[in-house]
Amino acid sequence: MLKILNACDLTPGEEIENRLNRLRSRMAAQGISFAVILQNVDLFYFTGTVQKGVLVVFSDKDPLFFVEKSLIRARIETPLDIIPIKKDKDVGDILAEKRVLKGQGSMELDVLPVANYERWKGILGYEGFLDISPLIRDVRIVKSLFEIAQIKKSGDITSKVFTKARDVVKEGVREVDIAATLEAEGRFHGHQGFLRMRGFNQEMMNIYVTHGHSGIYTSAADVPIAGVGVTHAIAQGPSINRMQKGYPLLIDYGGGYNGYISDETRVFTAGDLNGHFQKGYDVAREIIEDMESYGREGIDGTELFNRAMDRVKKAGLEDYFMGHGEGKVGFIGHGLGLEINELPVITPRHHIILKEGMVFAVEPKFIFPDEGAVGIEVDFIVRQNGLERVTDTPVDIVRV
């Protein structure tokens, strides 16, 4: 096993301890006595393994980690003590015997289905859980040095994919063929396989290649540009549309290394871009560069959004910014970590003060109806004195 996996990738014990302590202090502050954690990503964050199990965190005592399978893998991967179980009901019996469930309980109510919740209420003999997810999201908002190292490795995969794209993107080639070749390239360089997005009905791909009309159709997803896809059954992603001269081709790629996501977009073109597109690209680039020079610990996310919007308005591109008509979304940036929709969200709607170690993607994008879309996406790590880019891939338009 350890010959196949890289031992250096395992989450360090002190990292797990620190994460649990941060959750426990938040629970204590809110009067929550215990949290029953079941979702894959949260389990991974707090235990270091995504094996089938249940983690119970207490505000005032050590956590209990129950594992059904694979015990072999869980024992290698987590620094926590493991209580082996045969079935989920065993958790209820053991907790009842220990008499540790007291006071206000909590579960991940934003992702836990009603039927599972009802079953767990029966198993635990407990009712009326609060939602622990806002506290978990808050713990996860600031990344540790270990996490930032993983995000940078994820960014390295993203950079390699954009390098390969210079050979793959060509006039006449289908979006989906470009996507397939680049997705494979990511895997060759260590991509984990898929990306995670938190919440009901959230589906996503590792790569979106959009060109011309593919960029203007809205999807069910809360993103500015999702593509048309190859079927109405999965109405997003690259389509069979072929690259033509004069229209930008956008590659929005999500790197994934050891659970951690990077998410960047670059522009490719055959021939010159026409006026609208060039202007959109220029404003997007200005927004990225302004953010990079202005953003730092202590700045409010709404201020970043408003500065971007001022530039957009000055350029007269308001109608096209971050979608057009029904497709407009209310943010220009989103947090990155184990999920692609973490905090902070860069939006005018929520005040979040940037703090060292936060990581987010900024994606100024313009959708011109009847023409297509253009935009850039860059990932930033918040530092005390500025924003640090996750990758060193230039944002220049790539002419193919």
Place this chain on the structure above:
Amino acid sequence: MLKILNACDLTPGEEIENRLNRLRSRMAAQGISFAVILQNVDLFYFTGTVQKGVLVVFSDKDPLFFVEKSLIRARIETPLDIIPIKKDKDVGDILAEKRVLKGQGSMELDVLPVANYERWKGILGYEGFLDISPLIRDVRIVKSLFEIAQIKKSGDITSKVFTKARDVVKEGVREVDIAATLEAEGRFHGHQGFLRMRGFNQEMMNIYVTHGHSGIYTSAADVPIAGVGVTHAIAQGPSINRMQKGYPLLIDYGGGYNGYISDETRVFTAGDLNGHFQKGYDVAREIIEDMESYGREGIDGTELFNRAMDRVKKAGLEDYFMGHGEGKVGFIGHGLGLEINELPVITPRHHIILKEGMVFAVEPKFIFPDEGAVGIEVDFIVRQNGLERVTDTPVDIVRV
């Protein structure tokens, strides 16, 4: 739009009407007055589109289909009338005005998170919903001619991938590199991009390539062989393990066309298989062939399982069948459709009488601890007089 998508792939209107009628008759029989359907896959099944919306089905009147976005796509894709909305709350206002919510309500409680459920209870001003999912799963168990045509197209992609595998699988090549190349191949031939699996924490990949030790480690997933993956953060899928002589390499590939899934496994080897593996393969093949000659409409799924188990016992391979130790799963087959875990499940635990139009995968697999895994997976369509294979890809071991 229609130039990019294939109009022939759109779900026919009479198909949608038939599906809704089958749900309505089941609802009436159970005393359920209305169902509020929100999940992507169920929405797609009953409306023909996965745009952001809400479908309300009534036992005694026409359904109401509310769409937030994309209205443009939804109008092209669904034969149903659309009620445009700006936000989810509009649904509550319109339904209140129409005074149509009466009697027993239902929602998809197996997938709907608690927080979403609470929000919808507020929007609808209604409490105490039953779970509609068992009825939806029952409606979906028998596939129409249109659906079977999509599954066969999905199977065609799977066949093309297995053909390509003959060139790609070689001694010394990493599992993940084989997987990446074949995943791209599937996309080149029309694969939809990802596969769907119903339920909390269900994560999956399009392709599993496992070899030697990679096949013996259990994962959190309810499958016999999931692979080790390239990271403990996504502890499944192909690993960096390289193919060696004498050990079988298994490719478990999920085709996906227009929403519909095919799911087959073939065995590749460099050099002869050693005794255990060859015996396991032979028994797996006998099980598939026996099932093909015995299975037909009217047969009970438990009988199929028991016949397979008799062969396994006769061969003395019981300890290794469908997993070993903590990794043992309780089925040898699972239904296929828009999700990879549909009904029928072929298990000793549930009686399901096969009916024409059901589609399922049968995957007799053996896990030999300290050695590796071997097995085959074949998809069948239930006919009155037998089982029809979805693909024509032979199950012979491929020597590379």
